[in-house]
Amino acid sequence: MATEVKVTANFQKLVGGQRAVFANGSTVSELLEDLEATYPGFKENIIVDGQLHRFVNIYLNDEDIRFLSKLDTRLEEGDIVSILPALAGGA
Amino acid sequence: MLFSSILDAIGNTPLVELRSFNAKPGIRLFAKLEGQNPTGSLKDRIALYMIRAAEESGELTRGKVILEPTSGNTGISLALVALVKGYKLLCVLPDNVTRERELLLRSYGADVVYAKGAASTNDAIFLAQQMLAEEPDRYYMPYQYGNPNNPRAHYETTAEEIIRDLPQVDVFVAGLGTGGTLTGVGRRLKEHNPAIKVVAAAPHPGDLVQGLRSLEEGFIPPVLDETILDGRIVVDSRNSFAATKELLEKEGIFSGISSGAVLATAQRVADRIGEGNVVALLADGGWKYLSTDLWTKTYDELAPELVEGKVWW
Numbered sequence: 001m002a003t004e005v006k007v008t009a010n011f012q013k014l015v016g017g018q019r020a021v022f023a024n025g026s027t028v029s030e031l032l033e034d035l036e037a038t039y040p041g042f043k044e045n046i047i048v049d050g051q052l053h054r055f056v057n058i059y060l061n062d063e064d065i066r067f068l069s070k071l072d073t074r075l076e077e078g079d080i081v082s083i084l085p086a087l088a089g090g091a
Numbered sequence: 092m093l094f095s096s097i098l099d100a101i102g103n104t105p106l107v108e109l110r111s112f113n114a115k116p117g118i119r120l121f122a123k124l125e126g127q128n129p130t131g132s133l134k135d136r137i138a139l140y141m142i143r144a145a146e147e148s149g150e151l152t153r154g155k156v157i158l159e160p161t162s163g164n165t166g167i168s169l170a171l172v173a174l175v176k177g178y179k180l181l182c183v184l185p186d187n188v189t190r191e192r193e194l195l196l197r198s199y200g201a202d203v204v205y206a207k208g209a210a211s212t213n214d215a216i217f218l219a220q221q222m223l224a225e226e227p228d229r230y231y232m233p234y235q236y237g238n239p240n241n242p243r244a245h246y247e248t249t250a251e252e253i254i255r256d257l258p259q260v261d262v263f264v265a266g267l268g269t270g271g272t273l274t275g276v277g278r279r280l281k282e283h284n285p286a287i288k289v290v291a292a293a294p295h296p297g298d299l300v301q302g303l304r305s306l307e308e309g310f311i312p313p314v315l316d317e318t319i320l321d322g323r324i325v326v327d328s329r330n331s332f333a334a335t336k337e338l339l340e341k342e343g344i345f346s347g348i349s350s351g352a353v354l355a356t357a358q359r360v361a362d363r364i365g366e367g368n369v370v371a372l373l374a375d376g377g378w379k380y381l382s383t384d385l386w387t388k389t390y391d392e393l394a395p396e397l398v399e400g401k402v403w404w
Binding site for chain 2: 008010045053054055056057059062063064066067082084085086087088089090091
């Protein structure tokens with residue numbers, strides 16, 4: 001099952017400059033492993049000591065996986081995963 | 092209502108039911124209209140709290156310039172408080188904010204510097220911190236992203252008003268900027284009823300945003316207590332604009348663009364729960380966004396560089 005992964009500026013250079021790539025996996029963790037296999041070095045920018053990097057937010061469709069099942073969050077057919085940097089919000 | 096100062100008119104904003112958004116029986120959606128504050132945003136609350144606390148602690152003394160990184164709303168609120176209390180204010184803005192904000196700041200007598208090439212509020216924060224480090228005796232920086240009086244203002248005022256007006260709240264939704272609203276209101280609401288869910292609406296930075304030079308420049312505001320949150324939903328500009336427009340067309344409520352994101356998030360949450368009261372905090376009115384043509388054009392008529400990667404709250 002291929003899942004579309006949308007990546008913003010900082011992460012695009014890790015996947016050959018593309019805005020979106022497809023990868024396989026039934027969980028977010030498996031998806032990141034598959035991306036690592038295609039783009040070596042990808043995962044070390046996203047995962048630190050087995051945890052999601054604190055300045056990286058991964059969204060399943062539009063929901064932050066930190067409030068779902070984190071890296072074990074399950075993926076369904078047609079899901080879109082977005083990887084975004086943590087930025088200061090306007091205020 | 093008789094007040095002895097405009098500062099006393101801060102807070103006590105209306106909580107209005109959005110009847111046309113109540114999609115299914117058992118769900119009621121309410122909007123807290125923070126645009127009804129004196130400068131038109133919720134930031135009046137924290138500006139007053141932060142400045143009053145700094146006066147009391149002695150950090151802010153006569154002759155010091157108040158310095159603050161802001162994308163607009165907090166600066167405008169600080170400008171009001173500074174004007175009434177007789178301080179000078181210097182705001183550090185990212186250079187991708189709407190024109191109205193600089194005009195408003197200057198109208199209230201504040202000075203403005205831009206963090207050039209700023210892709211986000213991050214760079215405005217770093218520049219303000221650098222300016223403070225260089226001349227620590229000249230400036231007092233409230234620093235809304237790290238000032239405990241930011242969430243305290245919402246804990247003591249915003250949340251109390253919600254509980255007073257609607258004792259049965261099931262979900263609270265607000266936009267994520269400094270995290271002060273979600274942390275302060277969320278903490279107080281959960282003390283009132285631990286079952287209340289607190290959900291953040293976060294802006295999607297968009298494809299055109301430059302992002303960070305490196306991931307290590309990422310930023311999580313110190314005042315944000317993520318343990319208060321039960322969920323975070325990211326909303327892009329297109330959906331935020333659509334909901335902002337819908338809110339005016341259906342309910343006659345003229346709000347800022349983050350309010351559209353908050354409303355879209357509240358509807359998502361409402362779809363998921365069987366019944367209950369959902370409170371959406373709408374941070375500001377639409378006045379500061381008129382130059383975007385949001386209400387007079389369709390989204391696709393707007394130039395991408397005008398809508399993508401802009402700071403909307």
